[in-house]
Amino acid sequence: MVGKSAMPGNGRPAGLPAGSPLLGRRTFLGGAATLGAYGVLAGTLAACSESSTPGGTAGGGGTKSLSVGVFQNPDSLDPGQTGLITVSQVLGAIFDTLMWKFPNDPTYYPGLAESYTVSADAKTYTFKLRKGVKFHDGTPFNAAAVKASFDHIVNPKTKSLSAIGALGPYQETKVIDDFTAQVVFSAANAAFVNEMTQPTLAMSSPAALKKYGTGYDTHPVGTGPFKFKQFINNDRIVVVRNPDYNWGPKPLGSGPAKLSQITFRILPDPSSQANALTTNEIQIAQNLNPGDVNSAVQSGKKKLTALSSGMPYCIMINAQKPPTNELAVRQAIEYATNNKAIIDTLFKGLYTPADSVLTPVTQGYAKDQALYSFNAAKAASLLDGAGWKKGSGAVRTRGGQPLSLEFINISNFGFDGISQLMQAQLASAGFKVTITDQAFPAVGTTYNQGKHNLADWFYYDVDPYLFNSVFSSGQIKAGFNWEHYDNPAVDKAIAAANQDPDTSSRTAKYEAIGLTLAKSATIVPIYNLESIVVTQPSVTGIKFTSTGQPLFHQVSA
Amino acid sequence: MTGFILRRLAMAVPVLFGITLLVFSILHLIPGNPAQILLFGSSPTPQQIASLDKQLGLSGSIVSQYWNYLVQLLHGNLGFSYSSHQTVAAEIGSQLPYTINLALGGLAVALGVGVPVGIVSGVRPGGVADKLATGVAVLGVAIPYFWLAILLVLLFAVKLRLLPALGTGSVQALILPAISLGWGFAAIIARLLRNNLIEVYQRPYMLVARAKGLSEWRLLWQHAMRNAVGSTVTIVGLQFGYLLAGAVAIEVIFGRPGLGAFLVARIQEKDVPSIQGVVLFVAVVYLVANLLVDVAHGLLDPRIRRSWSR
Numbered sequence: 001m002v003g004k005s006a007m008p009g010n011g012r013p014a015g016l017p018a019g020s021p022l023l024g025r026r027t028f029l030g031g032a033a034t035l036g037a038y039g040v041l042a043g044t045l046a047a048c049s050e051s052s053t054p055g056g057t058a059g060g061g062g063t064k065s066l067s068v069g070v071f072q073n074p075d076s077l078d079p080g081q082t083g084l085i086t087v088s089q090v091l092g093a094i095f096d097t098l099m100w101k102f103p104n105d106p107t108y109y110p111g112l113a114e115s116y117t118v119s120a121d122a123k124t125y126t127f128k129l130r131k132g133v134k135f136h137d138g139t140p141f142n143a144a145a146v147k148a149s150f151d152h153i154v155n156p157k158t159k160s161l162s163a164i165g166a167l168g169p170y171q172e173t174k175v176i177d178d179f180t181a182q183v184v185f186s187a188a189n190a191a192f193v194n195e196m197t198q199p200t201l202a203m204s205s206p207a208a209l210k211k212y213g214t215g216y217d218t219h220p221v222g223t224g225p226f227k228f229k230q231f232i233n234n235d236r237i238v239v240v241r242n243p244d245y246n247w248g249p250k251p252l253g254s255g256p257a258k259l260s261q262i263t264f265r266i267l268p269d270p271s272s273q274a275n276a277l278t279t280n281e282i283q284i285a286q287n288l289n290p291g292d293v294n295s296a297v298q299s300g301k302k303k304l305t306a307l308s309s310g311m312p313y314c315i316m317i318n319a320q321k322p323p324t325n326e327l328a329v330r331q332a333i334e335y336a337t338n339n340k341a342i343i344d345t346l347f348k349g350l351y352t353p354a355d356s357v358l359t360p361v362t363q364g365y366a367k368d369q370a371l372y373s374f375n376a377a378k379a380a381s382l383l384d385g386a387g388w389k390k391g392s393g394a395v396r397t398r399g400g401q402p403l404s405l406e407f408i409n410i411s412n413f414g415f416d417g418i419s420q421l422m423q424a425q426l427a428s429a430g431f432k433v434t435i436t437d438q439a440f441p442a443v444g445t446t447y448n449q450g451k452h453n454l455a456d457w458f459y460y461d462v463d464p465y466l467f468n469s470v471f472s473s474g475q476i477k478a479g480f481n482w483e484h485y486d487n488p489a490v491d492k493a494i495a496a497a498n499q500d501p502d503t504s505s506r507t508a509k510y511e512a513i514g515l516t517l518a519k520s521a522t523i524v525p526i527y528n529l530e531s532i533v534v535t536q537p538s539v540t541g542i543k544f545t546s547t548g549q550p551l552f553h554q555v556s557a
Numbered sequence: 558m559t560g561f562i563l564r565r566l567a568m569a570v571p572v573l574f575g576i577t578l579l580v581f582s583i584l585h586l587i588p589g590n591p592a593q594i595l596l597f598g599s600s601p602t603p604q605q606i607a608s609l610d611k612q613l614g615l616s617g618s619i620v621s622q623y624w625n626y627l628v629q630l631l632h633g634n635l636g637f638s639y640s641s642h643q644t645v646a647a648e649i650g651s652q653l654p655y656t657i658n659l660a661l662g663g664l665a666v667a668l669g670v671g672v673p674v675g676i677v678s679g680v681r682p683g684g685v686a687d688k689l690a691t692g693v694a695v696l697g698v699a700i701p702y703f704w705l706a707i708l709l710v711l712l713f714a715v716k717l718r719l720l721p722a723l724g725t726g727s728v729q730a731l732i733l734p735a736i737s738l739g740w741g742f743a744a745i746i747a748r749l750l751r752n753n754l755i756e757v758y759q760r761p762y763m764l765v766a767r768a769k770g771l772s773e774w775r776l777l778w779q780h781a782m783r784n785a786v787g788s789t790v791t792i793v794g795l796q797f798g799y800l801l802a803g804a805v806a807i808e809v810i811f812g813r814p815g816l817g818a819f820l821v822a823r824i825q826e827k828d829v830p831s832i833q834g835v836v837l838f839v840a841v842v843y844l845v846a847n848l849l850v851d852v853a854h855g856l857l858d859p860r861i862r863r864s865w866s867r
Contacts, residue, residue, distance in 0.1 A: 073822070075641050159642065217642055233641075233651045234814035234822075235725055265723065267812040268822075271707075275722035278810070279716050282723075411823070439827075 014357040028219075065261035066539070066557040068550075069273040073162075073234045073266050076217035079202045080153040083161025085460055086286075088199040089549040090264055093487030094136075095202030095222030098127055098146070099250035101194065101462070103306060103361050103546055104205065106503075108193070109249035111142060112203055112223065118501040122188040129179040133247050135205035136227040143181035147173035148206035152181065156212065165462050166462075170193055188499035190506055191465035194363065198462055199545065220393040223247065225257040225553050238265040252543060252553035262552055282538045282557055284550070290348040296534045308529035308548035309362045311459035311466060312354030313414065315422065315524040320484040323403060324453045328386035329523035333405075333454075334372035335379035336429035337422055337528045346417045350532065357467075357517045359544070362509025364464035369518040379429045388430065395428035404432040408452035411437035415456040418526055425457075447482040455482045458529060463545045465511040467494045470518060483522045490516060558853065558862070563745035565851060569844050576840045580833045581626050585619070587770025635837070640823065645834035649816065655725070656815040659738060659807065660800035662731050667746055667796065672789075674743070675750025679785070681775060682755050690747060697744025706737035710810065724811025734811045738804055742796050746789055747811035753785035758782075783857055790857065794850030798843040 050087040072086040078093050098113040098477075108116075113127040133141035143445075150173050153163045168189040174182040185192070195201060208221035220228045225248060226239035238261065245256045258510075265282055267273045274292035278299075288296065297303050323329045339353045355370035388396040388403045396403040407425070410417040423433040433454070438446055447455050457480065459466050468475070472491050475481035490513060497509035517523075531548035540553035590608040595614060610616045614625050614636075629636065635645035674694065713733060714722035721727065724734045724849035757782060766780050793811035816835055823831040855862045 081642070214642065220687065232814065233648065234819060235655070265812060266814075267723070268818070269809045272810055272812045275710055275715055279718060279722045281721055546858065 002197065010356055011443055019358060023204075035201050047549050063539050064226040064259055064261060064557040065263065065436040066555070067123055067276075067281065068284040069262050069282045069286060069553075071266075071270070071273070071274060071287040073230070073268075074237065077220040077223075077228065077231060077237070078158070078217040079220070080149070080158050080163045080164075081217055084199065085549065088545060088547065089551070090237055090239070091199035091202055091220075091222075092224070092545060092549060092551045093226040093262060094220050094224045094228050095199060095204070096133075096224050096231050096247065097197050097199065097202050097312045098129075099197055100252070101197040101546055102251055103309070103544055103548075105251070106508075107363045109251060110249065118190075118193065120501065122190040122192075122499055123185045125183045125192060126176070127181045128180060129181070130247055131179055133223055134244060135208070135221055135223050136242060137208055137221045139205045139221075141203065141223055142178045143173075144178075145203055145206050146181040146183070147175055148209055149202070149204045152204060152209050153201075160492040165200075166195040166198050166200055168195065168396045171492045177280050184346050188495075189499050190498045191463040191543045193501075193503075194463035194546070197546065209491040226262060233235070234266055236266060238262070239264075248553055252551060257553055258556040259552065267511050269310055277534060277536070280536065283413045283539050284500060284542075285534045286531065287535055287551075288532070290346075290350045293350060293532055293534055294348060299538055302535045302539065304533045304535065304542055304544075306353075306531045306533070306544035306548040306550075308360055308362045308460055308531060309463075309546045310355060310461045310521075311357055311362075311457070311470065312528045313418070313526045314354065314357075315418075315526065316455040316457055316485050316522065317484045317522060318450055318455070318482070319520070319522065320486070321406075321450055321453055323388075325406065327521060329380045329388070329403075331372070332379040332382040332386075332429065333426065333431075333459070334425050334521050334524055335382065336431070337526075338374035339524075340374070341425070342418055342421045343527050345421060347527075349532055351527040354528045356525060357523055358513050362461075362464055363507055364514055366511040366514060368488050368512075369514045371518045372521070376429060383430060386422050390430055394430065395425065395432040402432055404434065406451065407433050407435045407454040407554070408442050408443065408446055409435050409437050410440045410456055413440055413456065414458075417496050418453075419456065422524075448477055448479075450476075452482070457482065460529060460547045464514075465494070465498050467510070467513055468498070469518075471513075471522065485517075485522050487516075487520070487521065558852075561855065562852065563791070563847070565848050569848070572844060576837060577627060577630065578623070580837045581623050583833055584615075584829045607733070607803070619628060630837075631698050635834035638823070638831045639828045640826045640831070646829050648819070648831060649834055649838055652816050652819045655808075655813055656801055656804070656817070658731060658803055659724075659734055659813065659815060660695075660797060662735030663738035663742065663800045663804070664793070664797060665668060666735050667742035668793070669743075670739070671743035671746030672750060675789075676754065676777070676782075678759070679751040679754025680749065680773075682751070690751075694744040694747045697740050698748070700741070702737050702741050705740060706733065706807055706810045709733045709737055722811075724808075724813040730811075734807050734813060734823075737810075738800060738807050742800075745792060745796075747796050749792060750789050753788060754781055757781045757785045786857065787854060790853050791829070791850050794846045795843075798839070798846045801839060849863040 017181040029182055033514055070086050070089070072084050075084050076082045076083065077087065077090060079095055096112050098111055099116060100111045101108040110130070112130055112133060115132050116125055116127045118125055127146065128147070129141070129143060135141060139145070142186045150167065150170060152158055153160050153167050154170050168191060169185045169187040171184045171186040174184060202222060208219065209216055212219045218231050225242055227242050229240050230236070230238040240261045241257050241259065243256055246254060248254045265276070265431045267276065270287055270289045273282065273285040274288050276282040276294065277296060281531065293303060317324050317333060318331045319325060319330070332368065343349055343351050343353055356365055357369065358365040383396055383403070387398045389398065390396055407413055407423065419435050423435055426433050446452065459470060469480045470482055471483065471485050472494055473481065473486045473488070474486050476486065493509060493513050496512065497506055500506040500509060527549065531544065533542065533550055535542070538557060542557055543551045543554065547552060592606045592613060592615065614622060634647065637643070638645050638648055641648060655834070674690040678690040681687060710722050710733060713720045716865070720733055721730045724730050762782060763776065766776055801816065804815060805821050807813070808815040808818035818833065821834045823835070
């Protein structure tokens with residue numbers, strides 16, 4: 001449905017005050033103010049009553065279970081179908097991918113595939129598959145299962161939201177022999193090398209796909225360290241250990257899981273999660289309010305953070321609508337924005353300021369893309385140079401025209417506070433910013449029509465080919481190119497990068513594109529996508545996926 | 558009695574019809590073409606939009622769309638949720654047990670606290686018990702139930718560790734949500750019952766009954782209560798309808814599944830079939846609750862019963 005990877009706009013880093021309308025559900029009590037105030041109160045009390053109750057359902061070694069708070073109710077537990085970022089952590093427990101990749105580690109680790117080769121045109125991927133792997137229902141894993149899983153994604157009946165974008169221009173899977181599968185694309189798809197490590201492209205049991213049909217979304221059957229047991233809508237998902245598991249990737253310990261059971265408790269309200277963590281009803285909390293994170297840490301809980309691959313929370317600048325069609329004006333906006341101050345005010349400094357079109361853990365990110373940092377004097381001189389002069393009023397003018405910007409904000413999407421603070425910051429640089437709120441996804445049409453000067457967005461993806469969805473000219477009228485950025489050279493460079501199967505030269509190509517985009521001042525980076533996970537002190541062994549979702553293979557309580 | 562119920566059921570038909578009309582129009586009042594919203598980001602062709610329109614029952618004239626919607630409804634089909642791929646009926650079914658448990662729990666607290674308090678303060682207005690009860694009742698009405706819920710969690714779960722902070726998984730887990738939800742209603746019931754009792758006790762027939770030498774106990778239960786509970790029954794009936802759908806904040810605070818939280822989530826997702834389904838369901842619950850209230854009035858008051866057969 002939308003570009004690549006986990007659906008953009010569906011995931012929320014921890015502690016965000018707002019919920020994404022499409023998939024996040026966070027603001028029932030009137031939003032951040034109510035919840036935040038309560039959070040502080042809860043934290044204070046929590047801090048003074050820290051007598052811990054025993055963790056999990058205790059038992060002998062390896063019989064412990066734990067509960068994990070998640071803020072979204074899964075739309076589907078079918079990897080091929082879901083569009084929700086949080087579902088990937090459940091998928092990561094139930095399923096395996098062909099290859100694995102972890103943040104800050106360039107290695108591709110064998111999973112269900114022992115090795116793979118890519119053709120020179122980046123159109124054909126050949127996988128040598130692991131032998132002796134069984135799905136939870138007893139079905140043997142083989143090349144036919146690879147074919148069935150990928151065919152399932154592109155089947156229109158699946159209504160795939162995320163996986164279909166990650167899979168790209170899929171043509172077919174050829175079963176060469178039982179343990180050799182060849183995945184063929186109709187066009188170059190170098191991004192697949194990263195995309196294939198996403199939980200949404202995990203392997204499903206062909207027998208289960210057939211048996212459950214459209215009901216597979218609530219009967220997922222994979223090869224992973226945990227077997228699916230139960231899903232109660234808006235309440236919980238329960239998975240239990242798969243004792244046969246010994247085909248995990250090396251960094252995840254290869255063998256069976258240490259926990260006997262995981263219960264994912266669906267808790268949309270961050271304050272409920274904070275309370276449940278305090279009372280030890282859950283052992284792992286995610287998406288807490290910043291205040292709750294800080295007080296939990298003070299009371300001895302552990303905090304883990306994981307930057308996600310993708311595009312940071314950012315403000316997109318429309319390069320075609322005046323006055324932001326002028327480079328100087330766009331650059332002045334970059335210099336006039338103090339993202340550190342925004343993060344400190346809204347999130348108590350919990351997140352790292354973003355400085356590029358990509359987050360630092362994304363392939364193609366480079367330090368030299370960080371061209372702008374808050375500098376009021378530079379903003380002023382750029383605007384002066386472009387003829388936008390300060391008169392008697394606060395708003396700069398040129399030829400009688402005020403320097404005004406239309407900021408169309410996606411309401412309830414994590415940007416409400418950001419847009420307001422930015423409005424104030426830009427005002428002191430001489431801009432008159434008018435904010436209009438619109439809901440997602442209807443706002444997409446408005447953005448495509450280019451009625452805005454400023455728009456907001458973020459994008460989870462494991463591969464920098466996300467540039468194609470966000471910056472190529474073909475995506476202006478109906479995609480996510482809400483900067484209305486039209487640069488044939490960049491179009492070409494993005495296409496060329498995706499035809500290059502060599503990792504290092506491909507990285508160099510994306511680094512160059514990123515630099516061009518930064519020079520053109522296409523977006524104002526605000527803060528990096530980052531998961532913040534808070535656990536009981538006894539919880540160890542959490543690893544993260546490239547999109548910052550926790551993996552539970554080696555977790556013990 | 559049967560005739561009355563049948564007549565009331567017949568009267569419910571046009572009301573139901575009106576409700577379906579309103580619910581159906583939700584779809585057309587919400588801006589944006591649902592098919593376009595669903596296909597957003599995939600650069601859909603007009604053919605794709607048209608075929609999805611057809612699939613969603615959005616092709617043809619408004620009248621024929623409404624007709625199809627009614628026909629589907631009569632088959633018990635509330636449609637498919639946009640956001641979960643399941644039938645709306647199945648989704649409502651999955652949330653309903655939680656909602657009913659919570660509503661019953663809230664009702665038990667409302668009646669269990671409200672009725673005794675109402676009686677105690679109504680029988681001896683101005684006494685110590687009345688003053689205490691009135692104070693509690695005023696607080697109960699004044700404190701928003703979600704704030705009460707937060708305070709209860711902080712005290713009993715986070716601080717004292719007596720009860721769970723989350724609202725599912727065990728019987729104890731229902732205690733705090735039920736109190737949070739029921740307390741305000743208990744206060745309303747208590748106030749209403751108190752005032753009605755005070756009024757009834759001042760009527761001449763009560764003086765006669767007392768002069769006959771009836772015990773205070775029989776005076777209360779045989780003569781006063783029957784005449785005093787009428788409006789309380791009405792309020793309880795209406796409240797039960799409210800408890801079924803109005804517990805959103807409680808559901809969110811305690812991380813409980815339920816129709817209220819479900820509805821809010823689906824409104825945020827513009828999942829029109831789910832919204833229509835829940836609104837229709839709640840409307841029907843209100844209808845049934847009203848019917849039960851009327852029947853209960855008849856059972857309590859022979860005068861009303863007599864008027865039915867006329």
